[in-house]
Amino acid sequence: MIAELQRKFIRISVLSILTVFTLIFLALAHFSTVQVKRTLDVLTRTVANAGSLEELAEQAGPAQGALYGGDSAFRLTTRTFLIWLDEEENLLRLDNGMPGVTESRAEELAREAAEEGRDKGWVLDYRYRRIAGEGETLYVFVDGSLNRSVSNRLLFTAFLVLLGSAVLILALTVLFSKRVVRPVADSYEKQKQFITDANHELKTPLTLILSNLDIVESELGKSEWLDDIRSEGERMGLLINQMVTLSRMDESENQLLSARFDLTNVVTDAVAEFQPLADERGLSLWVKLEPGLQYQGDQELIRRLVAILMDNAVKYCDPDGTIRVELFRRRHPVLLVENDYAAVDSLQLDRLFDRFYRADKARTFSGSFGVGLSIARSILRSHHGSISAYRREGIIGFRADLK
Secondary structure (H helix, E strand, O other), X not given: OHHHHHHHHHHHHHHHHHHHHHHHHHHHHHHHHHHHHHHXXXXXXXXXXXXXXXXXXXXXXXXXXXXXXXOHHHHHHOXXXXXXXXXXXXEEEEEEOOOOOOHHHHHHHXXXXXXXXXXXXXXXXXXXXXXXXXXXXXXXXXEOHHHHHHHHHXXXXXXXXXXXXXXXXXXXXXXXXXXXXXXXXXXXXXXXXXXXXXXXXXXXXHHHHHHHHHHHHHHHOOOHHHHHHHHHHHHHHHHHHHHHHHHHHHOOOOOOOEEEEEHHHHHHHHXXXXXXXXXXXXXXXXXXXXXXXXXXXXXXXXXXXXXXXXXXXXXXXXXXXXXXXXXXXXXXXXXXXXXXXXXXXXXXXXXXXXXXXXXXXXXXXXXXXXXXXXXXXXXXXXXXXXXXXXXXXXXXXXXXXXX
16 A cells, blocks of 8 residues: 555646746747747848848848847848739749758749748748838748757757656655655554554454343343344444454555456356345346456455445445446446435435445444455556446445456
8 A cells, every 4th residue: 555655746746846847838939939030020120121131231231240149131132032923923023142052943933932821931941021112022031040049959959958857756755655654654653553453452452342141131031131232242343343444455465366367257156155144135136247257366355245236236335226247348347236226316426435425324334344445456456457336316326456
């Protein structure tokens, strides 16, 4: 149990850290992309306002020099070109500051931008701006490969920093996880020790009481008061046994007697044991089991699981009601046990598996302490399975997934 708690703590920590770091990285990527667009849009607007590269070279000043360094006019005019298309998208003229871009290539890029139908956007690594005029359309292109390259390098660096930080934090989490769960582990060990001690300390006087009760009955004969004493003594003995069972089931060291067996036969036998009790109480038993289902696990524990669910169904089924048992395979075997229960809407399904919780507190004691479903859940956890409660109109059901 403590090992599982430690693993759960590590899983939650891992998920939380990865989620936060992923959101940080996505935010950095978004802001970086927006910044690149804004920077290049400023350049395309500046070039468009200049109207030509010659005019742009004359207007280039300290602002552009600060952005690009060195000869700002040279830097700007070698990263941009202007192209005018007529209404049929034929080339009118080209003002080219990019030696690596031919006239045909510039015309091809402009037509791709025209097909997008937007005033600004991306064509490959070129950021463009579209300005419509009378009988012609101007397209201003700025090479954005440098900006994108710098942005991608910064993002890659941020990714490495975040990844290294995540690995370091996760390593520290694993290292200190034992210390985090130590108070819980100490408390759990004390609880187990208390149950073990209580088992030994209570069983001895309880055995003496029941033995002396036999002697008293043999001398005085049976009576109502002696029967009450015996009933309560047996009830206490049952409670002690169930507490010990719960304690043992929760131990991570608990070793299952795992073997492959016919699950259908085990469920059939376990259900059949409750047929006389169901008949005695006037209950109908509907059973549908897929034949020949094989399962790898502890056969006796699985048999006990079925017995717990059947015992619960018989105890809490409405008078003249029906108990339904179904076994089938999906990805793994699934066992369903349902019974009629008119007050199903009043049940707190999330508490049914709590220890010592009894859904119907108005009923008198019937041999149940509210720990049966807790034992069932422990059995399934030891088999890496799960159990859940559900309800329909007038019906309460339990689904056991045997993985």
